[in-house]
Amino acid sequence: MSFYESAEVAAVRQAARKFAAEVAPPEKAAEWDLANEVPRELLLQMASLGFSGLVVPTEYGGRGRHVMGFLAVIEELARRSFGLSTLYALNAGYGGLNLSVSGSEEQKRRFLPDILAGRLMFAYGLSEPDVGADLASVSTTVQRKGDQVVVRGRKRWTSGAQHADYIICLARSGPEGERHRNLSMVLVPTSAPGVQITNIRILGSGGNAPADVVFDDVTVPLADVMGGEAGWNEGWSQLVGPALEIEKIQPAAMALGIAEAAVEEAWTYSEQRRQFGRVISANQSIRHDLADARTMLHACRLMLQDAAWRVDHREASAVETCMTKLFLSEQCRDVVLSCQQVMGAPGYAAGHQMERLVRDSLCFPIIGGSSAIQRNNISNLLKLARG
Ligand SMILES: Cc1cc2nc3c(=O)[nH]c(=O)nc-3n(C[C@H](O)[C@H](O)[C@H](O)COP(=O)(O)OP(=O)(O)OC[C@H]3O[C@@H](n4cnc5c(N)ncnc54)[C@H](O)[C@@H]3O)c2cc1C
Numbered sequence: 001m002s003f004y005e006s007a008e009v010a011a012v013r014q015a016a017r018k019f020a021a022e023v024a025p026p027e028k029a030a031e032w033d034l035a036n037e038v039p040r041e042l043l044l045q046m047a048s049l050g051f052s053g054l055v056v057p058t059e060y061g062g063r064g065r066h067v068m069g070f071l072a073v074i075e076e077l078a079r080r081s082f083g084l085s086t087l088y089a090l091n092a093g094y095g096g097l098n099l100s101v102s103g104s105e106e107q108k109r110r111f112l113p114d115i116l117a118g119r120l121m122f123a124y125g126l127s128e129p130d131v132g133a134d135l136a137s138v139s140t141t142v143q144r145k146g147d148q149v150v151v152r153g154r155k156r157w158t159s160g161a162q163h164a165d166y167i168i169c170l171a172r173s174g175p176e177g178e179r180h181r182n183l184s185m186v187l188v189p190t191s192a193p194g195v196q197i198t199n200i201r202i203l204g205s206g207g208n209a210p211a212d213v214v215f216d217d218v219t220v221p222l223a224d225v226m227g228g229e230a231g232w233n234e235g236w237s238q239l240v241g242p243a244l245e246i247e248k249i250q251p252a253a254m255a256l257g258i259a260e261a262a263v264e265e266a267w268t269y270s271e272q273r274r275q276f277g278r279v280i281s282a283n284q285s286i287r288h289d290l291a292d293a294r295t296m297l298h299a300c301r302l303m304l305q306d307a308a309w310r311v312d313h314r315e316a317s318a319v320e321t322c323m324t325k326l327f328l329s330e331q332c333r334d335v336v337l338s339c340q341q342v343m344g345a346p347g348y349a350a351g352h353q354m355e356r357l358v359r360d361s362l363c364f365p366i367i368g369g370s371s372a373i374q375r376n377n378i379s380n381l382l383k384l385a386r387g
Pocket of ligand 1: 126127205363373
């Protein structure tokens with residue numbers, strides 16, 4: 001418990017830590033990373049522990065708005081396996097959070113019970129081959145045809161698409177001229193005719209790695225536009241709406257969990273590895289590296305808890321969530337790299353936990369709004385003069 005973390009959040013964290021330690025020992029995490037698959041039944045177990053409803057309102061059977069608890073679960077899972085934390089995010093975050101915030105009443109009644117039971121996973125289809133940071137320029141289209149819509153185009157880097165039940169697809173629903181106004185989010189079943197999913201081989205994030213997705217004239221009911229018919233052309237406001245504050249700090253919590261695992265491993269290793277007749281942790285340079293790493297983790301934890309507390313209490317948080325995403329992504333990566341250095345050659349060896357942590361930690365300054373985009377946001381939000 002800390003001055004920020006209530007007894008309730010501490011209990012959620014404890015339960016997540018225990019669960020992750022039981023189901024994801026290092027050899028399992030390595031296996032999932034290699035196979036790019038985390039057993040889906042683990043979601044059922046997480047749901048039965050109440051994790052799936054941490055950001056779902058109580059009127060739909062969730063636990064209300066427990067952003068701090070949600071992030072504590074993400075962090076504790078990532079500490080054992082990035083893939084396991086992504087599995088959870090595809091269910092409780094992309095599914096539970098987005099549908100609670102932007103879904104129509106009918107969609108909430110239809111989807112949330114299965115999300116809460118751990119039976120549904122949603123991938124997030126925003127990026128495209130030619131669209132990264134500039135999401136308002138997506139070229140995937142969605143056209144209305146009576147009470148149906150037709151989705152056509154390509155998405156790239158869609159994490160977990162190969163395992164998800166639905167892809168929340170950001171698509172252009174009107175003329176390009178009005179970029180931000182003519183966008184809609186569509187819930188496309190991955191089993192629908194015309195959906196093709198191809199794995200992308202990347203450096204890390206095994207378990208639920210990103211995939212390429214092609215939508216070849218995929219027809220879904222108009223009722224499956226996020227928010228129902230009223231959500232038509234509301235995709236941008238849904239994307240940058242209240243869910244974004246949580247989505248910005250979700251990868252920060254993952255980065256923190258991964259960095260904690262790296263420090264734990266390097267710390268223990270340094271107390272066991274002997275060179276020149278003594279443990280390497282007796283050397284001042286190693287002691288200082290590890291002391292710096294622990295200090296940085298403490299700072300990151302406080303920053304994340306402050307951002308989560310603000311979001312939980314509906315305080316102004318746009319600047320703080322950008323700062324948290326920026327700071328934790330970069331600092332946690334640096335902590336992991338310094339821990340790899342402490343370990344020497346084993347930290348560079350395939351199949352070693354440290355090597356996996358290094359690979360996983362490198363993505364955070366890129367994903368979920370890159371570091372440059374967060375710096376743009378911070379200077380814009382704080383109204384730094386342009387001339
Ligand atoms: C592991 C992983 C998982 C991912 N999961 C998903 C997912 O589930 N769903 C999804 O939709 N996408 C996902 N992505 C994609 C991710 O969100 C994008 O990589 C990210 O948005 C950046 O886009 P980009 O890589 O095309 O870079 P670009 O936008 O092409 O940017 C390239 C470089 O230019 C910089 N840059 C761009 N614009 C500006 C600017 N205005 N000012 C300053 N610098 C700028 C960027 O910071 C970056 O350094 C994932 C990516 C990875 C690696």
